[in-house]
Amino acid sequence: MSEQERVGFFTDTSVCIGCKACEVACKEWNALPEDGLSLTAMSYDNTEALGASTWRHVAFIEQPRPDGRAELPLAGGEPEGQDMRWLMSSDVCKHCTHAACLDVCPTGALFRTEFGTVVVQEDVCNGCGYCVPACPYGVIEQRPADGRAFKCTMCYDRLGAGQEPACAKACPTESIQFGPLDELRERAALRVDQLREEGVPGARLYGHDPDDGVGGDGAFFLLLDEPEVYGLPPDPVVTTRDLPAMWKHAGAAALALLGGVAVSFASAAGGGRG
Template sequence: MTIGNVTDLPDPRVGFFTDTSVCIGCKACEVACKEWNGVPATDVLDFTGMSMDNTGTLGANTWRHVAFIEQRVPSGDTRWLMSSDVCKHCTHAACLDVCPTGSLFRTEYGTVVVQEDICNGCGYCIPACPYGVIDQRKEDGRAWKCTMCYDRLGDGMEPACAKACPTDSIQFGPLDELHERADRRLADLRDAGVEEARLYGRDPDDGVGGDGAFFLLLDQPEVYGLPPDPVVTTRDLPSMWRHAGMAALGLVGGTLASFLLGRKGAAR
């Protein structure tokens, strides 16, 4: 069994690099995403009193979400951390493993897309995602998430969110090039004394094989609402099936042996 359909990743694979150190929280990415993809208005759009963030989280009607985190620093001053979150288009994508209809598929660009006309609304992909990205719409029960503007890529265009970002916080391109760019940016920040800077989703040896959408963060992942050590939730499926198969064979063997012994005893 191939976990996450990673045997056919293209070269070059494309993706997002989001540099949160230059995000200004303008939400242009959220608006551009909704306009291009026809994403409905967010279910709840309120001032929470806890943050300037009025969309809250990723969901079926929010494919880009700009988080606002207010922090008190040791000097007593306040700083804002802002980050535009999105589907990670994982290398090992559990959502692909559990989809029974083939609605979720790996594109020729290495991205992960939901075909809404094939989705049957089973919802298996929702708990399978280690990032909590995928969601169902109340109106029809189908699953929805970022497609990395699959239709735009086919016409040689960059995704709407990256096109709209005024500070280049969201960068799109071949993933290998983005990795090199991110490594240089991290080194520059560290040289400038920003020791807390780190890359998230960049490591191909992490629990999801690295992300197609990765981030430069200025604090721990948990501060941004990201899991610190994401793991593909279907990682243990092959061994589980093997153990289940062995148990089934043992059960069949035991039943057959009991049957034969019973017949032998009856013959006596």
């Protein structure tokens, strides 16, 4: 694997069993604070969402089984005749191709690595928080203690040592797959075809398309239902896409204003001489 080759995650939710091994491995390797063990009224989900101390979040979605849809071959298994179904998915920062967080960071704390991933340098972050609303996925969060922003680094330190990220290494079902992004996209397309042939018409990819609103994600997913069911935006768009046009219009307006001021000054000066 060359330094120029972009790497990423392919998360196949159809084989996720909700064991949370990825969450634990992520916290252990990156020395992240625990999220508390109190009941959240969200099934077995004590972390609730991605955040400054949760860089991998396993979502548990319990819902009535859609009418007329085939049984889903989930790795966790479901009893025959079950009226409810579980959807499980390990969410993570998407490491967008067009990353708005990079565009708005004033200190350079966020940067694109040689692996194509997006990383926050915590010792450079000044806690301004601009990156938080810029993220179309709501991934980045500031820690209350000092305001600095944190998110998944795709284990940048491990990549530099030739190792795979801790979450992928810990996943017992290979729901989280790591590797060259182009290879993962090919593998994912084959997996979708396989599931559809097995009677799972709802299988689809999310975040894999280089022509989508963020230029494709470095972490993409195979879902078994609509993105909204998993708490994902259906059509994410880089929030800074209009910045070049805005700066162009602002520049034109500034020039027009300066021109008007100059004309007024010249008129006033001419009137004074008369």
